[in-house]
Amino acid sequence: MIDLRLLRDDPEHVRAAYERRGGVPGLDSVIALDRRHRELLAEVERLRAEQNRASRAIGRAEPSERERRIREAREVADRLRALEPRLEEAARELEAAAARLPNLPHPSVPAGAGEDDNVVERHSGEPPDLDFEPRDHVALGERLGLLDAERGAKTSGSRFVYLTGRGVLLELALVRFAVDLLLERGFEPVVPPVLVREEAMYGTGFLPAEEHEYYRIERDDLYLTGTSEVALASMHAGEILDDALLPLRYAGFSTCFRREAGSYGRETKGLVRVHQFDKVEQFSFTRPEDSWDEFEAIRANQETILQALEIPYRVVIMCGGDLGSSAAKKVDLEAWLPGAGRYMEVTSASNTTDYQARRLQIRTRGEGGTRLVHTLNGTACAVGRTIVALLENHQRADGSVTIPPALRPYTGFGVIDVGE
RNA sequence: GGAGGGCUACGCUAACCGGCAAGCGGACGGUCUUGAAAACCGUUGCCCGCAAGGGCUUGUGGGUUCGAGUCCCACGCCCUCCGCCA
Numbered sequence: 001m002i003d004l005r006l007l008r009d010d011p012e013h014v015r016a017a018y019e020r021r022g023g024v025p026g027l028d029s030v031i032a033l034d035r036r037h038r039e040l041l042a043e044v045e046r047l048r049a050e051q052n053r054a055s056r057a058i059g060r061a062e063p064s065e066r067e068r069r070i071r072e073a074r075e076v077a078d079r080l081r082a083l084e085p086r087l088e089e090a091a092r093e094l095e096a097a098a099a100r101l102p103n104l105p106h107p108s109v110p111a112g113a114g115e116d117d118n119v120v121e122r123h124s125g126e127p128p129d130l131d132f133e134p135r136d137h138v139a140l141g142e143r144l145g146l147l148d149a150e151r152g153a154k155t156s157g158s159r160f161v162y163l164t165g166r167g168v169l170l171e172l173a174l175v176r177f178a179v180d181l182l183l184e185r186g187f188e189p190v191v192p193p194v195l196v197r198e199e200a201m202y203g204t205g206f207l208p209a210e211e212h213e214y215y216r217i218e219r220d221d222l223y224l225t226g227t228s229e230v231a232l233a234s235m236h237a238g239e240i241l242d243d244a245l246l247p248l249r250y251a252g253f254s255t256c257f258r259r260e261a262g263s264y265g266r267e268t269k270g271l272v273r274v275h276q277f278d279k280v281e282q283f284s285f286t287r288p289e290d291s292w293d294e295f296e297a298i299r300a301n302q303e304t305i306l307q308a309l310e311i312p313y314r315v316v317i318m319c320g321g322d323l324g325s326s327a328a329k330k331v332d333l334e335a336w337l338p339g340a341g342r343y344m345e346v347t348s349a350s351n352t353t354d355y356q357a358r359r360l361q362i363r364t365r366g367e368g369g370t371r372l373v374h375t376l377n378g379t380a381c382a383v384g385r386t387i388v389a390l391l392e393n394h395q396r397a398d399g400s401v402t403i404p405p406a407l408r409p410y411t412g413f414g415v416i417d418v419g420e
Numbered sequence: 421g422g423a424g425g426g427c428u429a430c431g432c433u434a435a436c437c438g439g440c441a442a443g444c445g446g447a448c449g450g451u452c453u454u455g456a457a458a459a460c461c462g463u464u465g466c467c468c469g470c471a472a473g474g475g476c477u478u479g480u481g482g483g484u485u486c487g488a489g490u491c492c493c494a495c496g497c498c499c500u501c502c503g504c505c506a
Contacts, residue, residue, distance in 0.1 A: 041468065045475045052440085052475085055487040059439035073486035240430065240465080242447095363465095365430075365447080370465075 001358045002101050004034055017104040020320035022113030026097055033094040040087040047083065051076045099208060102325040103355040109329050112319030119319065124303065125312030127336050132397040136339035137388040138270040141167065143399050144416050146387070149269060158268060159260060159275045161384075166416050170390070171278065171383045173410035178280040178305060178381035179251055185301060187251035187282060192231030194254050195222040200234040203360040205326030205352070212261045228252030229377040232283040237360040240370055241285060247294055248285040251380065254278070271384035272344060280380040287364060288354065291374035295329070295351040298378035302333055302347045305381060308406040311389045312336040314343060326352040335389035346385045349378030 007014050011031055018024040054073035061069050110119045141147040146167030152160040163171060179189050201207040201223050206214065215224040225231060232252045241248065256279050267273040282301060286294045306313050318330040327350035334343035354372040357363070363370040394402045400417035408414050 038468070041475085045468070048476085049474055051486075056440060058486060070486050075486090077486055242430090361466095365464090369448095 001098060001355060002104060003354070003358070004030075004098060007031065007101075008034060014104065018102075020105045020109055020111040021102065021323065022111075022321040024102060026100060030094070030097045030101060033090065033097055037087075037090040037094045040083070040090050044080070044083055044087045047076065047080045051080055099202070099359075100325075102209075102323070103205075103328045103352060105320045105323060106329040106351070108317075109323070110317060110319045113321035114319075115322055117319035118322055119317045121315040121317050121331075123312070123314045125307065125310070125336075127312050128338060128393055130338055130395075130397075134338040134392065135395060135399060136270070136337070137272075137391045140339070140391045140395055140399065140401060141270065141387075144401065144418060146170065146391075146416070147271060156275075159273065161271060161274055166411075166413070167387065169411055169413075170387055170416075173407055173412075174381050174383055174386055175253060175278070175280055177308075177407055177410050179253065181305060181308075182249075182251035182280070182282060182301065182380055185249070185297075186247075187249040189251045189253065190228075190232065190235075192225075192228045192235070192252050192254055194225050194228075194231070194257070195220075196225055196230055196234065197222060200230050200237070201225075203237060204230045204233045204356050205324070205359065206230060209325040213259055215257050215259060224257040225254070226258045227256050227279065227377075228254040228281045229283060232281065232377070233356050233360060233362075233375055236285060236362050239362060241362065241364045241373060243287065243364045246285060246287050246364060246373065247290060250283045252281040252283055254281075271388050274384060277382065277384040279382045282349075282376075282378045282380050284376045285357075285362065285373045286376065288371060288374050291351050291353060291376060294374075294376050295349065298349050298376055299331055301380060302349060302378060306333060306335065306346070308404065309386070309390060310404040310406075311346075311386075311393055313346065324350070326350070326355045328353045328355070335385070335393075337389065337392045339392040339395070344385060344388065346382060346389055347379035349376070351376045 002014070007027075007030065011027075015027060018027065051073065054069065054076055058066060058069050058073060110117060112118070135143075138149070142149075145165045146163065148162040148164055152162050155162075183189065195217065198207065198221065201214065206226070214226050216222075217224065223230075229252070231254070232250050235250070236248070256277055258275060260273055260275060263273060271277070282298050284294050284298065303313075303315075313333045313335045316332045316334055318327075318332065323330050330348060330350045332345050332349075333347040335346045337344050351374065353374050356375045357372040362373050362375070364373050390404075391401050394404065396402065398417075400415055403411050403414050403416070405414075
């Protein structure tokens with residue numbers, strides 16, 4: 001949710017910011033709904049004040065006066081009863097319309113309507129110099145017995161994969177590696193719930209905008225989360241956090257579920273685009289003035305991890321139109337895949353400023369009263385895709401794969417080969 | 421799944437038969453002080469308003485009433501016990 005006061009006081013500022021997203025429909029209607037709501041609110045509050053006065057007078061009145069005063073108060077109550085439903089409807093309409101307005105992009109975000117306007121900021125690491133025809137991760141993974149997509153499809157449908165054998169050991173190693181690194185940097189490990197109430201989805205901005213992307217358990221009215229961000233952000237919903245405790249940093253580890261509706265035919269094989277994967281996620285609650293520093297810290301952690309894993313990547317700044325609803329700025333890291341011959345998103349970092357905090361009512365108390373905190377999230381290690389990048393970049397001519405030294409203490413092996 | 425108990429502001433706790441949610445603590449601001457402590461005063465969540473002021477807030481949503489923390493209904497969460505269970 002954006003700040004309606006800002007929209008009220010400086011609508012052109014908001015409009016200009018939304019231009020960088022390629023324009024946001026419904027802005028004028030929110031302004032009109034807000035005005036109508038406030039007019040009704042003022043009128044209802046005037047009547048309530050009158051009613052409160054009348055009611056209090058009854059309590060103090062002489063017995064002989066009571067009958068007459070009750071009749072008078074009843075008349076005010078009737079007028080209120082007629083007006084209140086209109087106020088409630090106006091509030092509902094305003095709420096529904098305002099909830100669809102996305103966050104305001106940060107000034108450093110490039111303007112643009114979609115993917116094509118994203119900006120590659122820089123590259124890091126050299127693509128491996130392979131003197132043979134590189135295999136893609138599906139060929140490597142199947143040959144080495146790390147995954148079984150065919151049986152995944154048999155059991156659960158396409159885009160479900162069994163991770164097997166050393167594929168599992170690789171996952172456990174990556175998870176522990178990422179969690180250890182975050183522990184050193186002040187993040188508290190958390191395994192959050194993956195089934196959440198609608199309020200949690202709504203509060204984090206995944207609803208109403210992206211409803212079709214997530215699984216819903218209708219019977220119990222819960223959603224399966226597509227990232228631990230949802231449950232981590234909701235952890236402190238409705239709380240006022242002690243200013244001295246900020247920043248609060250969590251390293252969430254959970255399975256993530258995505259319906260991938262509308263992606264039929266894209267990346268149908270392997271681990272790149274699946275309905276279920278595991279991920280270590282960074283999530284921070286900060287003072288408003290600290291969030292851009294925290295954003296850089298989260299990004300730095302992501303780069304540290306990819307560099308340690310010796311995966312070449314590029315840094316991509318998302319343009320306004322590719323931000324999603326809650327982010328004010330989003331930066332992805334895309335790993336180079338020699339086998340596939342292209343780049344693939346492996347991490348994403350967002351500063352959602354006060355957008356989620358306003359919806360979830362997460363505040364901090366400091367000098368000058370309470371303020372909304374800022375929330376940030378960023379991948380530490382999306383296990384499936386990281387395995388893809390590891391396999392393709394560290395493959396050898398014979399189809400075996402070496403493990404980067406930084407990860408060996410966690411895997412216990414340095415090479416993955418057939419029969420080993 | 422069944423039975424019982426509970427939920428009041430930042431924390432802890434009151435409020436008779438329905439009549440302005442009281443008190444203690446914490447935190448913050450101020451007075452006093454060489455500095456501090458103590459003491460005293462003020463503030464404490466949300467909304468509208470330039471302000472004066474007003475409205476909302478007792479887990480959530482409804483209902484009864486001129487008026488609900490209090491009465492009625494539904495739901496959520498926590499605790500105890502029974503059943504089931506990795």
